[in-house]
Amino acid sequence: MEFHPQQPAPFVPDDLTVPQFIFDGTHESRPDRRPAIPWLVEDATGRKIFEDELRNRTHGLANAISTKYKIVEDDVVLLFSRNHVDYPVAIWAVHKLGGVISGANPDFTTNELLYQLQETKASLLIVHPDALPIAREAARAADLSPERIVLFDVEGTSAHVREQHETVSSLIAFGLRNKTHYTERKLAPGEGRTKLAFLSFSSGTTGRPKAVAIQHYALIANVLQVAVHNGVNTNYCAREDQRYRPGDIAIEVLPFYHIYGLVINLHFILFCAMSLVVIPKYNFEEMLKSIVRHRISHLYLVPPHVVLLCKHPAVRNYDLRAHIRVIMCGAAPLSHELNEQLFAMFPGAHIGQAYGMTETCTATTMWALAQKRGVSGGSGVLLPGVVARVVKADGALAGYDEPGELVVKTPSVALGYSNNVQATKETFIGGWVKTGDEVRIRRDGEIIVMDRLKEIMKVKGFQVAPAELEGCLLDHDAVSDVCVVGVPDDYRGEVPLAFVVLTAAARARTAGDAARQDALKAELVAHVAAHKVGYKHLAGGVEFIDAIPTSPSGKLLRRVLRERAKALVRRRGAAAAKL
Structure with a gap:
């Protein structure tokens, strides 16, 4: 079956560029900004812009x-x-x-x-x-x-x-x-739907990062979808309990280059006549100071931020409850346990999760406006204008509470991957986007993300393609074959672990010598670290294996190694607990 949103899609102007929309665009969902409300605040100096x-x-x-x-x-x-x-x-x-x-x-x-x-x-x-x-x-x-x-x-x-x-x-x-x-x-009428605005990189479903071609209309559409969903500029309840009010203050610790930081944390917040405190480089304790110094009311976070917020001892030194009204977590699922801790820490705040992709120009779901607290472990309900299908392994459409791959259609869908026809055909199909995530949709419309069907890992909210790391490792003369999988990590969500098949020469050199094997593992970890940004490093380590399992047709059986990796992590944890 097809799943439809609780609200229809908002009207989206298709003849405006992003700056025209931000500076001069009018919409029934857009509140007036009082002259005294700054757009941006420079964190270190407090300068208001x-x-x-x-x-x-x-x-x-x-x-x-x-x-x-x-x-x-x-x-x-x-x-x-x-x-x-x-x-x-x-x-x-x-x-x-x-x-x-x-x-x-x-x-x-x-x-x-x-x-x-x-x-x-x-x-x-x-x-x-x-x-x-x-x-x-x-x-x-x-x-x-x-x-x-x-x-x-x-x-x-x-x-x-x-x-x-x-x-x-x-x-x-x-x-x-x-x-x-x-x-x-x-722009001429309708041109905003095709006029390119951003090339934002995403790993898509496989391989090296791909340039997602995002048009002006897509960003504007998502801002308006999120605004309508959240009742911006409507009196749906008493002002003190509304999620977004002119003059509220949000923090921007998310990077502007990331689609979450770009669309939701920057353009949506400015649309809401709020102020945005711009943090150049994230540091957790400095973030706490900024929350108090600037009286920040809205936090936009990813799971690693939430872990620290719930567990870091420095938190008790700051009166965060006096300021924080809304906490949104996105980019990767938040565990039930962390949700519950967050709820307990901020009993009066609006807290929930959202789900989206670069390919959909960010959010497709968000926790329901009728619920101050999102469903623990849930990713919210469909935004206005988003239609979803859940496709089972046999290709049939799933019903309520049946698992399958989430496929969505949204006004904010990107044009495809720039200069990559094949990848575009695999992900963008007739106006629908294959997410690569296994979900189930409850009868109340709540979407529960269960697992990742595609190979992409999410490390601290950033996409990491196994194929990219595998290509890097294959450049090392000791590596004959390799498979990289993600393993669970409490802080980062997932971290890459590499199963490596050594060349005959490397096997001979290290056979029966644990010290040499450990040294070679460290060398391979360092090799990736020298060529890739920090979140792509092999924080899960390297394990040597005799052969990479494949299907009879020769397809790599990554799921087999994912299960093996999870068991390995459990054994490591048990061994550490005995020390």
Whole structure:
């Protein structure tokens, strides 16, 4: 059967770019922002940034990169940075020119950044100074001139570095003092449905990260879906108990380059006439201080944050209950136990989970508005406009409480994977998106995520494709074959563990010698660490195996090794408990 939402899809304008929607868009779900409510707050300094300043900076930067770098229609600008108050300014400036934004993890290695540069064909890099050495190496390998590397302004950046590269502020000053060089990109009716806005990377169902092509309409649609679902700008209950109110204050510890941080934590919060405190680099104890210092009312988190919130001893030093009204957790399922702890810690707060993907431009489910507390272990109900199917292993449609793969159709669906027809065909099918997650849907509409059918792991909320790590390990001369699986981890959700088949030479060299085997395992872990960002490291370790199990047709039986890995982790835990 098909499962339908409790509310219809909202009206979504299809002739607006993202900055036009954010600055000037009107909608019945959009509350008025009082002049005294800032849009952004800089965490370290407390500096408040209001609409006029954001408009001016966006215009100035658009004018400057149009003039100096000739950024035009469909050019890609890659943002390689931690959170910064000018990050959204950079997004909106590029969109004003008809360009496309691709956000990259600032902890990427040179090879990872180079891959994204080459996949997107980016013509300009805007970089956090901390990431400049990697950016320079990757740009050199991609034949991108160092003159096309621009820096976000960060206190403490050396004068020498600033002399070598333009900064966002220097460009804005240039753009504001010179004649307007560009014409803002306006969309024809319906064009927002196809006009590319972002290339956001996701691992899809298999293989290396893929560039998800997200149009302006998709982001706008998801913001409006979430707003309608949460009763924004309606008096559905007493004001003191409403989830989202103008003037509330949210925290942005989620990275802007991640789809959750980009859509829900940035654009949705600004749409709600709330203030957003921008945290450049996440540190748990510093986050606690920020909550109290800025009187933050709304937390947007992933499971590792919740683990610390429930278990870290420093929490008792801060009066968080006095401020926090809403806690949302997404990117990966939260356990029943952690849910219950969170409920007990914040008895008066709205707390729940959401579920989504980069391919659906974020959320497709969220905990119901009628429930102050989401169902423990549940991912919420379908957002307005989202239709779902649960497909059983035999291809038949499941009914209530029957498990199967979740397949969804939503107004916020992306266009597909850029320059990857085959992967697009496998995931985007006739307007539907295969999620790769096994779920069941209860009669009350609550969606319970049971398991991951696809191979992708979720580590601290980030997608990790086993094939990417397997390819890295196969580059090592001691590895003949390999299979990487995710194993449960209390803090990170999952961590990668590699089952490795050694070459004949490596087997001979280490046979019967536990010390040499351990040294080689450590060498393989270090090999991955040298080539991949931190969350992709083999935190689950390496296990040697005689052969990788396959089906009669030759298909790798990853599930067999996943079960073996889980048993291995249980044995490790039992052994540690005896010590």
